[in-house]
Amino acid sequence: MKTQNNKAWLMVVPVLLLVALSAIIPLMTVVNYSVQDTFGNNEFFWVGTEWFQEILQSERFHNALLRTLLFSGLILAIEIPLGIAIALAMPRGGVWVSVCLVLMALPLLIPWNVVGTIWQVFGRVDIGLLGHGLASVGIDYNYTQNTFDAWATLIIMDVWHWTSLVVLLCYSGLVAIPEVFYQAARIDGASRWSVFRYIQLPKIKRVLLIAVLLRFMDSFMIYTEPFVVTGGGPGNATTFLSIDLVQMAVGQFDLGPAAAMSLIYFLVILLLCWVFYTVMTSHDNETHEGVHRAGGRP
Amino acid sequence: MACIELQQIAHRYPALPGEASAYAVQPLSQVWQDGGAYALLGPSGCGKTTLLNIISGLLRASAGRVLFDGVDVTGLSTERRNIAQVFQFPVVYDTLSVADNLAFPLRNRGLKSAEIETRVATVLQLLGLEHMARVQARSLNADDKQKISLGRGLVRTDVNAILFDEPLTVIDPHLKWKLRTELKKIHQQFGHTMIYVTHDQTEALTFAERVIVMYEGAVVQIGTPQELFEKPAHTFVGKFIGSPGMNVLPCATDAGNLLLAGKVIGKLPYSASGAGQLELGIRPEYVSLVATAAGNPDSLPAVIAAVEDNGKHFVVRASINDLPISAIVREGTVIPESPRIMLDPAKINLYRNSHLVNA
Numbered sequence: 030m031k032t033q034n035n036k037a038w039l040m041v042v043p044v045l046l047l048v049a050l051s052a053i054i055p056l057m058t059v060v061n062y063s064v065q066d067t068f069g070n071n072e073f074f075w076v077g078t079e080w081f082q083e084i085l086q087s088e089r090f091h092n093a094l095l096r097t098l099l100f101s102g103l104i105l106a107i108e109i110p111l112g113i114a115i116a117l118a119m120p121r122g123g124v125w126v127s128v129c130l131v132l133m134a135l136p137l138l139i140p141w142n143v144v145g146t147i148w149q150v151f152g153r154v155d156i157g158l159l160g161h162g163l164a165s166v167g168i169d170y171n172y173t174q175n176t177f178d179a180w181a182t183l184i185i186m187d188v189w190h191w192t193s194l195v196v197l198l199c200y201s202g203l204v205a206i207p208e209v210f211y212q213a214a215r216i217d218g219a220s221r222w223s224v225f226r227y228i229q230l231p232k233i234k235r236v237l238l239i240a241v242l243l244r245f246m247d248s249f250m251i252y253t254e255p256f257v258v259t260g261g262g263p264g265n266a267t268t269f270l271s272i273d274l275v276q277m278a279v280g281q282f283d284l285g286p287a288a289a290m291s292l293i294y295f296l297v298i299l300l301l302c303w304v305f306y307t308v309m310t311s312h313d314n315e316t317h318e319g320v321h322r323a324g325g326r327p
Numbered sequence: 328m329a330c331i332e333l334q335q336i337a338h339r340y341p342a343l344p345g346e347a348s349a350y351a352v353q354p355l356s357q358v359w360q361d362g363g364a365y366a367l368l369g370p371s372g373c374g375k376t377t378l379l380n381i382i383s384g385l386l387r388a389s390a391g392r393v394l395f396d397g398v399d400v401t402g403l404s405t406e407r408r409n410i411a412q413v414f415q416f417p418v419v420y421d422t423l424s425v426a427d428n429l430a431f432p433l434r435n436r437g438l439k440s441a442e443i444e445t446r447v448a449t450v451l452q453l454l455g456l457e458h459m460a461r462v463q464a465r466s467l468n469a470d471d472k473q474k475i476s477l478g479r480g481l482v483r484t485d486v487n488a489i490l491f492d493e494p495l496t497v498i499d500p501h502l503k504w505k506l507r508t509e510l511k512k513i514h515q516q517f518g519h520t521m522i523y524v525t526h527d528q529t530e531a532l533t534f535a536e537r538v539i540v541m542y543e544g545a546v547v548q549i550g551t552p553q554e555l556f557e558k559p560a561h562t563f564v565g566k567f568i569g570s571p572g573m574n575v576l577p578c579a580t581d582a583g584n585l586l587l588a589g590k591v592i593g594k595l596p597y598s599a600s601g602a603g604q605l606e607l608g609i610r611p612e613y614v615s616l617v618a619t620a621a622g623n624p625d626s627l628p629a630v631i632a633a634v635e636d637n638g639k640h641f642v643v644r645a646s647i648n649d650l651p652i653s654a655i656v657r658e659g660t661v662i663p664e665s666p667r668i669m670l671d672p673a674k675i676n677l678y679r680n681s682h683l684v685n686a
């Protein structure tokens with residue numbers, strides 16, 4: 030028995046080494062900085078949890094966190110229903126399927142900073158198609174000065190960039206539903222809404238969970254696009270956690286607080302992902318308990 | 328409940344690229360009497376399911392009319408035809424409980440909740456699912472899921488017909504028998520018009536009062552199980568029904584005598600004049616083995632290839648002049664050393680161009 034266990038360990042050593050080099054060791058550097066203070070010259074002073082307390086109590090962090098949460102919330106609230114709706118409207122067969130899929134995939138192929146640049150130019154009041162167009166019809170739009178305009182620009186940009194991902198995931202779930210379910214629904218006289226609620230939604234739940242998690246993580250960590258478009262402004266209106274973090278670490282060279290903030294940031298993402306996962310899969314667990322209670326076969 | 332009438336119904340599916348579109352269902356007219364229990368029997372791909380979907384309205388036939396009680400419903404949607412249909416693979420609404428699954432079609436039709444409850448309770452009891460009424464449907468096994476699919480048809484007491492599309496395919500063998508018996512009981516109790524599609528002859532013959540046999544998109548015979556067995560209208564029916572199927576052997580006539588493999592095996596049972604290939608069909612049940620020609624002048628020498636013991640009787644695979652023939656003989660029969668084959672003359676059917684020559 031023991032020999033077998035040792036062999037098993039040997040087999041996972043390469044993976045452990047890889048993970049250690051790629052994730053754990055760099056992360057430990059961050060942990061190292063987060064509990065010490067340095068003034069250069071490779072001199073370090075132990076400060077314990079001081080940086081963590083400072084970050085957790087700072088208004089600047091609270092505001093950035095709230096802005097990021099609001100941004101992610103809005104992104105999910107728009108992209109998930111919109112993605113499902115587009116996926117439902119997409120054709121299930123014929124030549125138009127490929128056309129739709131290619132069109133959907135296009136935004137996903139554009140690098141983040143290019144997306145930022147596109148929208149930065151697109152929205153400019155002096156030369157941008159969008160900005161100039163809006164100005165010429167009399168709408169006072171300026172994302173560099175108006176908070177609402179800045180937010181709207183960033184959200185529309187992200188919706189344009191990433192809704193496709195939700196669409197493609199949902200579409201893959203939808204086309205996997207056997208035709209007979211729709212036939213049965215017609216026999217049962219189900220409305221369009223019932224078909225969606227009781228057949229399509231339950232069947233795409235798994236891929237939808239992946240879509241929600243990916244879109245949440247991605248939007249919660251968004252950096253490049255707002256950095257290129259608004260630079261975190263006007264004022265601090267679009268300074269999300271990631272932008273704030275880079276300002277602290279690179280701009281102010283406050284490595285200790287920045288390291289503490291990185292860890293808190295990481296834990297927040299982990300926690301929220303866990304919450305999403307638990308909420309969206311809780312239904313399945315109840316089901317199994319239900320079977321056991323009723324003495325049925327699983 | 329309704330009498331269903333098909334008038335010159337035909338269907339072609341759109342042709343695949345590079346292929347000629349073939350009839351899935353060739354033009355046919357058929358009346359399904361109100362309250363009848365019918366089975367549509369045929370091999371896979373013969374158009375049974377297509378025909379069923381045309382009746383339920385899931386498919387619009389390329390030609391012909393569908394009438395319910397004399398009213399043309401050809402253009403009506405499935406929902407408005409008020410038909411129940413059970414599919415080959417169980418369909419349940421995963422997130423709903425068993426009881427809610429059964430209530431689903433009733434709620435969609437806006438029934439009062441008190442009435443829904445009564446009906447659901449009745450069907451739950453009928454299917455033996457009372458103890459799992461509140462269980463999520465997704466966690467059930469295939470048997471129970473199929474019972475729910477069935478139950479969603481049964482809760483609707485006013486349906487014009489219940490259509491079954493090979494509903495017991497995924498069911499455990501021991502349960503198949505039970506569910507089939509239950510279906511028959513339900514039919515007797517409620518008198519729904521029922522059409523049952525299957526490729527399993529046992530299922531068709533035990534379930535239905537009348538069996539419709541389809542072959543390559545056309546109905547080849549309609550009859551009681553006994554008629555299908557004794558007087559198959561087409562050699563296909565003879566071969567398809569029965570295990571093993573009917574022996575079909577090329578034969579000839581000569582001055583009122585029937586010749587098999589060039590030898591007279593008896594008088595012609597009835598006149599069979601006309602052009603085209605003549606064949607005789609005889610069930611293995613009516614083929615017997617004898618040891619000697621003495622006293623059996625019409626017997627033919629045969630070579631035995633194999634004797635299969637299926638537990639109930641022996642199936643003898645033999646050949647007469649290289650014409651393969653099967654015989655069913657009693658379990659334990661001693662197979663003669665130089666066997667001769669006897670055909671029961673009263674049970675011989677004659678076929679010209681595969682169609683039964685009527686007596």
